[in-house]
Amino acid sequence: MAGLKASLPVGRHLRFAASLDANYGPVFAALIAPGIIDAINTGQISLDQFLQSNMALTWIPAIAA
Numbered sequence: 001m002a003g004l005k006a007s008l009p010v011g012r013h014l015r016f017a018a019s020l021d022a023n024y025g026p027v028f029a030a031l032i033a034p035g036i037i038d039a040i041n042t043g044q045i046s047l048d049q050f051l052q053s054n055m056a057l058t059w060i061p062a063i064a065a
Contacts, residue, residue, distance in 0.1 A: 014065065021060040028053050 001024075007017040028051065035050035 017064045019060075019062045021062075023058045023060070025055065026053050027056040027058075 001021065003019060003021040005017070005019040007015050009015045031050055031052055038049045039045045
């Protein structure tokens with residue numbers, strides 16, 4: 001995970017801030033409806049039908065005052 005943060009004072013009682021974080025790692029998804037449909041069509045049930053895992057780069061921007 002990496003991040004960048006900055007802030008700027010405006011007057012005596014106010015400050016603006018911004019941040020940008022990046023995260024690279026696994027992202028998991030539960031595929032309930034497609035897993036059920038695939039299980040009905042094939043007649044077999046396995047965990048691979050209901051879970052999906054991908055590596056992803058996620059950006060998280062934020063601003064505050």
